[in-house]
Amino acid sequence: MRRVPTQRFVLGFASLAAMVLAYTVLSNAHLFRPEVVPPTQEIAVAFTELVVGARPPPVTEGDMHAGHHGHSSAHVGTLLQQGVTLQDSLAITAARVLFGLAAGVPLGVLLGVLMGWSRRADDYLHPLYVLLRSVPPLALITYVMLWLGHGEAHRLIPIVYAVAATMVIPAYHGVRDVLVTYVVAARSLGARRWLLVRKVLLPAAGPALLAGLRYAVAIAWMTAVGAEMLMSENGMGNLIVGGGLWASRTQTKADPAVVIVGIVTLAAAGWAMDALARSATARLTRWVR
Known part of the structure; x- marks a missing residue:
């Protein structure tokens, strides 16, 4: 089993600790507005309350002066629902990410292999791919809603689209860069097209595909x-929005601690999934030097 070098671990931990310490000093020195840079202890409280589902929704400025919570606070509760938990929001977003990867990776690899293997397919599909990959995934949300209505599809289809578009390039170049010697040798042994793709092209393109997978995870x-x-009643994106990104629009008191908790949680989740992808890459490509 491969061990993480001690020096690398210590340096990584030290850099994170230094960043937290610097933020703590700056936030407690009141060099910045607390409604923008909340103290570390306030972030810790927000994290704890979000885990147990006790974080209250933001309140309006009018409610603050009146000393009570009226219908305005109930309206704002649609952004940060009272009782929402951090782990539930993360699980919902992670499920959408996994669905996008499960559907988008095979689609992108299939298209990339087809374009890389067949010159005719490349001539037909490459211009279309170059055109479509220039469209931001989030630009599809409105059209998908018009087409399929308000539901989960307008959140999932952009993810599938983004992942597939990301995986096409590594699959395409991975297949195109396979040594001709391998292909000739396989054909001389009687390998047909499907067997050639499955036994020669995909394994040879494996390192490029796995490298593309790491990028697709982030995308x-x-x-x-x-x-x-943009369009969700749950998930980490909704949690961050509810923490104050729309505060000026809804005349609410922002909750930057929730925003920071959401950002840090997303960073940690992304790091963990990337670590799994790195581990899989190391195990599956031991023969690469």
């Missing part, structure tokens, strides 16, 4: 959160 997270921030 999936970014697209999922972006879709949730």
